[in-house]
Amino acid sequence: MTAYLLRRLAISLGVFTVMSVLVFLGVEALPGDACTALLGRSATATKLAQCRAANGLNASVLHRLIDWASGLLHGDLGFSIRRGKSVVDIVMPRLRNSLALATVASLMAFPLAIVVGVWSARRKGTRVARAVDTLSLVLMTMPEFVTASVLWLLFAVWLPLLPGVTMVSSTASLLDILPNIWLPAITLALVVFAHVMRSMRASFLVTEERPFVEAARARGIAERIVVRRHILPAALPTPINVMAVTAAWLLTGTFVVEVVFNFPGLGRIAVDAISDRDTALILALTLFGLVVFIASSFVSDAVTRALDPRMRAQVAS
Amino acid sequence: MIDVALQLDRFSIGVGPFDAEHLNAVKPQLILRELSLVVPAGTRLGIVGESGSGKSTLLRAWIGAAGHGLFVAHGTAHTAGHDFFSLADEDRRRLLGSTVAMVPQSVAMSLTPHLSVAQHFAEVLGQDADRTSQLLDEVGLNGDQLRRRFAHELSGGQQQRVLIALGLARDPHIVLLDEPTSALDVGVVHDILSMIAEAQHRRGFTLVCVSHDLSVIDRVADRVVVMRHGEIVEDASREQMNRRPSHAYTAELLAAAPTLGIRHIGADRGTALDHEAPTPIVRAEALSVVRSSARYRLGRASAASATTAVDALTLEVFSGEILGVIGESGSGKSTLLKTICGLLPPTSGTVQWADGFDLATAVERRPIDMLRRIQMVFQNPDDSLNPAHTVRRLIDPTARRSWSRFGYASNAAHDETLRELLNTVGLAAEMLERRGAKLSGGEKQRVAIARALAMKPELLLLDEVTSALDVTVQAGVLATLLDIHRRLATTMVFVSHDIAVVASIADRIAVLRNGRLVEVDVTNEVLSRPRDPYTARLIELARRRSTD
Numbered sequence: 070m071t072a073y074l075l076r077r078l079a080i081s082l083g084v085f086t087v088m089s090v091l092v093f094l095g096v097e098a099l100p101g102d103a104c105t106a107l108l109g110r111s112a113t114a115t116k117l118a119q120c121r122a123a124n125g126l127n128a129s130v131l132h133r134l135i136d137w138a139s140g141l142l143h144g145d146l147g148f149s150i151r152r153g154k155s156v157v158d159i160v161m162p163r164l165r166n167s168l169a170l171a172t173v174a175s176l177m178a179f180p181l182a183i184v185v186g187v188w189s190a191r192r193k194g195t196r197v198a199r200a201v202d203t204l205s206l207v208l209m210t211m212p213e214f215v216t217a218s219v220l221w222l223l224f225a226v227w228l229p230l231l232p233g234v235t236m237v238s239s240t241a242s243l244l245d246i247l248p249n250i251w252l253p254a255i256t257l258a259l260v261v262f263a264h265v266m267r268s269m270r271a272s273f274l275v276t277e278e279r280p281f282v283e284a285a286r287a288r289g290i291a292e293r294i295v296v297r298r299h300i301l302p303a304a305l306p307t308p309i310n311v312m313a314v315t316a317a318w319l320l321t322g323t324f325v326v327e328v329v330f331n332f333p334g335l336g337r338i339a340v341d342a343i344s345d346r347d348t349a350l351i352l353a354l355t356l357f358g359l360v361v362f363i364a365s366s367f368v369s370d371a372v373t374r375a376l377d378p379r380m381r382a383q384v385a386s
Numbered sequence: 387m388i389d390v391a392l393q394l395d396r397f398s399i400g401v402g403p404f405d406a407e408h409l410n411a412v413k414p415q416l417i418l419r420e421l422s423l424v425v426p427a428g429t430r431l432g433i434v435g436e437s438g439s440g441k442s443t444l445l446r447a448w449i450g451a452a453g454h455g456l457f458v459a460h461g462t463a464h465t466a467g468h469d470f471f472s473l474a475d476e477d478r479r480r481l482l483g484s485t486v487a488m489v490p491q492s493v494a495m496s497l498t499p500h501l502s503v504a505q506h507f508a509e510v511l512g513q514d515a516d517r518t519s520q521l522l523d524e525v526g527l528n529g530d531q532l533r534r535r536f537a538h539e540l541s542g543g544q545q546q547r548v549l550i551a552l553g554l555a556r557d558p559h560i561v562l563l564d565e566p567t568s569a570l571d572v573g574v575v576h577d578i579l580s581m582i583a584e585a586q587h588r589r590g591f592t593l594v595c596v597s598h599d600l601s602v603i604d605r606v607a608d609r610v611v612v613m614r615h616g617e618i619v620e621d622a623s624r625e626q627m628n629r630r631p632s633h634a635y636t637a638e639l640l641a642a643a644p645t646l647g648i649r650h651i652g653a654d655r656g657t658a659l660d661h662e663a664p665t666p667i668v669r670a671e672a673l674s675v676v677r678s679s680a681r682y683r684l685g686r687a688s689a690a691s692a693t694t695a696v697d698a699l700t701l702e703v704f705s706g707e708i709l710g711v712i713g714e715s716g717s718g719k720s721t722l723l724k725t726i727c728g729l730l731p732p733t734s735g736t737v738q739w740a741d742g743f744d745l746a747t748a749v750e751r752r753p754i755d756m757l758r759r760i761q762m763v764f765q766n767p768d769d770s771l772n773p774a775h776t777v778r779r780l781i782d783p784t785a786r787r788s789w790s791r792f793g794y795a796s797n798a799a800h801d802e803t804l805r806e807l808l809n810t811v812g813l814a815a816e817m818l819e820r821r822g823a824k825l826s827g828g829e830k831q832r833v834a835i836a837r838a839l840a841m842k843p844e845l846l847l848l849d850e851v852t853s854a855l856d857v858t859v860q861a862g863v864l865a866t867l868l869d870i871h872r873r874l875a876t877t878m879v880f881v882s883h884d885i886a887v888v889a890s891i892a893d894r895i896a897v898l899r900n901g902r903l904v905e906v907d908v909t910n911e912v913l914s915r916p917r918d919p920y921t922a923r924l925i926e927l928a929r930r931r932s933t934d
Contacts, residue, residue, distance in 0.1 A: 284496040287449055288510055288552060289482030292475070298509070302500045377500055378536040 147349030186269025239333035313369035432607030436856035697901035710892025761838035767830035773823035828859035
C-alpha cells in the first residue's frame with residue numbers, strides 16, 4: 070500500500086514538473102508579456118524597460134523558471150505583477166469561495182443523484198422514470214450558460230428571491246457571500262446531478278443482471294436488502310469515479326457560471342491571469358488544479374477499494 | 387406436509403415481445419412446451435438436457451422467476467401448492483428459502499463478491515446466525531476457517547458447498563439444484579454429489595437436480611426426466627433409463643458420454659507409436675515454470691507469492707501422435723501448453739522443437755515459420771473468437787498480411803481452400819459469411835479449430851477444447867479431431883480434466899498433478915495398469931461415474 074502511494078505521488082510530481090515547464094514556455098510564447106499587459110496603451114519603450122527591469126523579466130526563461138521553482142519549495146507561490154499582490158493573497162479568498170461553491174453544489178447534487186439513479190433504475194420502463202431520464206439528458210447536454218440564464222431569469226428577475234449578480238468582493242466574509250452562492254451552485258448541481266445520476270442508473274442496471282443478485286433474490290432476501298447490501302456496493306464504484314471527476318471539475322472548470330453570476334471564484338481569475346500574462350498566478354492555479362485531480366482520484370480509489378475486497382488485495386500486492 | 391411437492395400442468399413459457407392485450411398479435415416462441423409433471427414430496431428427481439433444452443428455465447419457473455423477456459404462455463406450475471407466478475411479492479419471498487430453496491451454480495459467481503461467507507449466512511439465518519458453523523460443517527467445510535472469507539478466496543468446490551449450505555439454512559422442503567458440479571474437478575464432483583445425497587437422506591427434502599451430465603443425475607436422483615427443445619422426451623426411473631432408454635435421444639445422450647476402456651471412436655486407426663522409433667517433435671527436459679500470483683488470506687493480501695505451476699517436467703511429444711494430458715485444475719496442464727507456444731517463459735530446464743529451436747523464446751520473438759508450426763485452440767470459443775467477425779475473416783490467414791508469404795492468396799481458388807477447411811472441421815461452406823455471434827458453441831469451437839488448421843500447423847495444442855460443450859456436441863468435435871488426425875497426421879496435444887475424454891482420443895496419456903508428471907504411457911496401458919495411485923483414483927472415479 071505504501072509503495073503504491075509513493076509510486077502515485079512520484080508520477081504526480083513528474084506530471085507537475087512537465088506541466089509547469091510547459092506552462093512557463095506557453096506563456097512565454099504568447100505575444101507580449103506581463104509588462105505590456107500591465108501598461109497597455111500607456112506603454113512606451115522606457116516604461117517597458119523599467120517595468121521589465123523592476124520585475125526581473127529580462128532574465129532568461131530558464132532562470133525565471135528555476136527562481137520560481139525554488140520559491141515554491143519554500144512555500145512561496147510568487148508575486149503577481151499585474152495585481153501588485155502575492156499570489157497567495159489573491160488565490161486564497163477565491164479558493165475559499167470556490168470550495169464553498171463546489172461543496173454546496175456537491176451536497177445538492179450527489180446524494181440526490183444516487184437516490185434518483187437507483188430509483189429510476191428500479192422503475193425502468195415506467196413513464197415517470199423515462200421522463201426523469203430524458204430530463205437528465207437535457208440537463209447534461211444543455212450549455213451551462215443557458216441553464217444559468219434560465220435560472221437567473223426565473224429566480225432573480227421574475228421571482229426576485231436570490232441575487233442574480235454578486236456585488237460583494239472576493240474577500241467578503243462567507244456569510245456575505247452565501248446568498249450569492251445559490252444560483253451558481255444550483256446551475257452546477259443540475260449538470261453534475263445529471264452525469265452522476267445516469268452513471269448510477271446504468272451501473273445499477275448492469276449489476277442487477279449479475280448472478281449473485283439473482284441468487285440473493287432466490288434465497289428470499291428482502292428486496293431492500295438485496296438493493297442495499299448486494300447491488301449497491303457492487304454498483305457504486307462507477308458513479309463514485311464520475312463524482313470524483315465532476316468534483317474536480319467543480320473546483321477548476323466553472324468559469325462560465327462564474328462569469329454569468331459574477332461569482333468571485335477561481336475559474337474567473339484563471340482566465341484573467343492568462344490575458345494578463347500573469348505567469349506566477351497561472352502556475353499557481355495549474356498546481357492547484359493538479360492537486361485537485363490527484364486528490365479526487367485518490368479518494369475515489371480509496372472508496373472503491375473499501376467496497377471491493379478483491380481490489381483491496383490487488384492494490385496491496 | 388404436502389404429498390405433491392412440485393407440479394406442472396401443461397406449463398408453457400414463451401419468449402419474445404409479449405403483448406398482454408392482444409395475446410395473438412405477437413407470435414411467441416416457446417421455450418417450454420406444455421410440460422406436465424408431478425414430483426411427489428421427498429423424492430429425488432434429475433432433469434437432464436443439453437444447453438437450450440429449457441431445463442434451467444423450468445427450474446426457475448418453480449420459484450416464479452421467469453427471467454428476462456420470458457413469460458408464462460399457458461398452464462400452471464405449482465411449488466408446495468403455490469403458483470409462484472400469481473403470488474404477491476411478499477408472500478413469494480416468504481416461501482423462498484424456507485419452503486423451497488434454489489441453489490444456483492457456482493461457476494457463475496453466485497456469491498456476492500463483497501460479502502463474506504458469514505455475512506451471507508447472517509442474512510439468511512437472522513437470529514440463528516450461530517448455526518453457520520454447523521451448516522458449513524454439514525456440507526463438509528471448516529466453518530472457523532472459512533466464515534471470514536470472500537468468494538474470491540474460495541475454490542469453485544468450496545463456493546458450491548457454501549451455496550448448498552445457504553440453500554439448506556432454513557430447512558426447506560424442496561431443494562432445487564442448478565448444475566451443482568459443472569466446471570469442478572472430478573474428485574470434487576464426486577465428493578459434492580455424495581454430500582448432497584447424504585443431506586437429502588438425512589433431511590428428507592424433495593430434491594430436483596438439473597444437469598447436462600447424465601452421470602451427475604445418476605448419482606443423486608431416482609427418477610430421470612430428459613428434456614430437449616423445451617419438451618420432456620423421457621421420464622423414467624434411473625434403472626429403467628440406464629437399462630433401456632425408450633427415446634432415441636436418451637440413447638444418443640448415453641452413447642455420447644465418453645466412457646472409459648472403450649476406444650469407441652477411432653479405435654480402428656493405427657497410431658504413430660506403431661513405428662519402431664518415434665521421433666520427438668517437442669522435447670521438454672526438467673522444465674519448470676513459476677507463475678507469480680497474489681495470495682489472499684482472510685481478506686488481506688499477503689505478499690505476492692510464486693507457485694511452481696510446472697515442476698521439473700520431462701516429457702516428449704512424438705511426431706504424429708495425439709498426446710493426451712490429464713490433470714485437475716492447478717496441475718499445470720494449461721501452463722505446459724502456454725509454455726510450448728511461447729506465452730509463458732520457462733523458469734528453468736529446456737523445451738525444444740524437433741530441429742533444436744528453443745521454445746523458451748517468447749512468442750513475439752519467434753520467427754514467423756515457427757509461429758505457423760504451433761497452433762493453439764483455447765477452451766472457450768466465446769472468448770477466443772471475435773463475435774463481430776464473419777467466419778471467413780476469422781479463419782482466413784490472408785486477413786493477416788504477414789501470412790501471405792506462405793502462398794495464401796485472395797482469389798477464387800483461395801475461397802475453395804477456405805471451404806475445404808470448413809469441410810475438414812465438419813462445417814457447411816455456407817458458414818463462411820456467418821458472424822461469430824450467430825454460431826452455436828460447437829460450431830464456434832470448430833471454427834477455432836479451422837483457424838488453427840489454416841496455418842497448416844505441425845503441432846496442434848488443444849486446451850480443454852470440449853469442456854464447454856454439450857456431451858453430444860463434444861462427441862462430434864472429438865470425432866472431427868480424430869478425422870483431422872487421420873487425414874493430415876497433425877501432431878496434437880490434447881489437454882483435459884476428464885480422463886474418459888482423453889482416453890477416447892489419445893494415443894498416449896500423460897498424467898499431471900501439482901505440476902509434476904505422475905506417469906506417461908500408451909493409453910491402454912495407463913487405463914489397465916496405472917502405475918500411480920493418483921491415476922488409479924482418477925480412473926476409479928471415472929468408472930464409478932459411468933457405471934454407478
